[in-house]
Amino acid sequence: MVSNKKKRDVIEQLLLTNYNKYYRLACSYVHNDADAGDIVQNGAYKAILNSNKLQNIEYVETWIYRIMMNEIFSNYREKETIPLEAISFEEGKEDEYENVDLQKAIDSLEKEDRAVVVLRYFEDMKLEDIAVILNENLSTVKSRLYRSMKKLKLQLEPYD
Numbered sequence: 001m002v003s004n005k006k007k008r009d010v011i012e013q014l015l016l017t018n019y020n021k022y023y024r025l026a027c028s029y030v031h032n033d034a035d036a037g038d039i040v041q042n043g044a045y046k047a048i049l050n051s052n053k054l055q056n057i058e059y060v061e062t063w064i065y066r067i068m069m070n071e072i073f074s075n076y077r078e079k080e081t082i083p084l085e086a087i088s089f090e091e092g093k094e095d096e097y098e099n100v101d102l103q104k105a106i107d108s109l110e111k112e113d114r115a116v117v118v119l120r121y122f123e124d125m126k127l128e129d130i131a132v133i134l135n136e137n138l139s140t141v142k143s144r145l146y147r148s149m150k151k152l153k154l155q156l157e158p159y160d
Contacts, residue, residue: 008051010060015044018061021123022068028106028118029072043071065125065133069115105155113148116141 015022022043026036047067054063106114115134119125127145131138 002057004052007054007057007060008048010057011047011051011054011064014060014064015047018064019044022064025065025068025118025123026072026075028122029111029114030075031107035075039071039075040068043068046071059132062129062132065119065123065129066135069133072115073111101156102152105152108155109148109151113144113151116144117148117152120145 019040022040023036026039027033030036030039043064047064050067054060106117109117112134116130119130119133120127125133127141128138131141134141136144
């Protein structure tokens with residue numbers, strides 16, 4: 001049996017080590033540095049606060065990812081209902097060169113499908129771990145990935 005202090009220490013260490021991964025994951029959904037930072041901070045707070053609820057220390061990484069995904073989805077739902085007046089417009093900033101078409105194609109996916117693609121290809125996670133994080137069957141995760149990749153391919157194919 002692992003003590004609660006040991007669990008909390010392991011969680012804190014993983015949060016520090018993987019902060020940039022969690023931040024990139026959040027950014028891939030919200031596309032806003034401040035919101036992504038808030039999501040990761042809230043997720044870290046909840047992970048540390050609920051460290052005593054972690055039942056099996058071997059699954060601590062997927063447990064934290066699950067918390068982060070729940071925070072992202074929670075933030076995503078909140079952002080869907082923001083009135084136009086509440087949106088602040090940012091000043092122009094330097095161009096960031098990245099694959100804009102790919103990002104737009106990924107953004108067009110349903111949030112659950114996008115989660116599978118991002119966790120698999122950008123976070124390099126195994127499908128089994130993704131299934132645990134998203135609380136879905138492995139076969140569901142596989143079909144989401146297959147369907148999403150097919151949609152992305154269609155969107156990214158050049159027109160003849």
